[in-house]
Amino acid sequence: MDRIDRAILRELQEDGRLTNQELAQRVGLSASPCMRRVRQLERDGVIRGYRAVVDPEAVGRGFEVLVSIEVRRDRATVEAFEAALRDIPDVVEAYRLFGSPGCLLRIAVADLAAYERLWIERLTSLDGVAEVNSQIIMKRVKEPRGLPVDPGGRA
Amino acid sequence: MDRIDRAILRELQEDGRLTNQELAQRVGLSASPCMRRVRQLERDGVIRGYRAVVDPEAVGRGFEVLVSIEVRRDRATVEAFEAALRDIPDVVEAYRLFGSPGCLLRIAVADLAAYERLWIERLTSLDGVAEVNSQIIMKRVKEPRGLPVDPGGRA
DNA sequence: TCTGAAATTCATTCCTT
């Protein structure tokens, strides 16, 4: 990974649909070596994929909530709990944490009523859940725009 | 927005580099109307952009932390604080919340030492910050893969 | 709004440096 690879990652995080030609030009390469590098980054798993970013409001998911959950900490319970989370489409992001809370979710639903339903029917009812604390998001302060990729003098 | 638009959003969230032909086939359209719809969705802001998803480990950002911050709640302080957050590249996601904490960040850095530096130099030192609580992420339970787009019977 | 064809641009391979 040299500075050109990093530049490629920066550009593709900014615009994942750049044509190879445009990308090549921006990173100061001609088309073929540029494509070789992109393919290599994909094969190595550095680029995990490409996704369209969709406006939550436009698809009826404008009500977002951060939920801290405390679950009983034994292996079976945690694994079942996390598997259950993966099956709830409204859970768009989930982390297991050190300390407390043990888990944090980001949830996107249509409105408060939809959230109430989700909360009572699918979250509090999960096995081993001791505490569910919901915080409504007022505003997204910083859009996830991908990771910073440092210039990197060498390497 | 009909069910075809929704199908387009679903496919492009899954793979943002689908060729228009492949996409058209999957949603049961021929190439040109499919492209027109995609352009329309882009113009309407339903599709906000396309991004490559990069492996954090591969770019030296494998150490992730969730940070709750309490800031003095007057307008000037909050605005300055949020502007400052937008200028810290390591802050990859930030929300302003109702209730407490007033703000939650996700941070991606190289390691604990890098986080300590960020914490002391750029977080605790921000004006109006009353409390900073850091939780290290053990595991990403659910990758953000975009928003669910319901089939939608009509409309 | 969709289909289908035409013109243009792009991706991709191969070969040379």
Next chain:
DNA sequence: AAGGAATGAATTTCAGA
């Protein structure tokens, strides 16, 4: 590793239904 040329696809526009 990178550049350049050639081929085959894909994008994109436009006419017609």
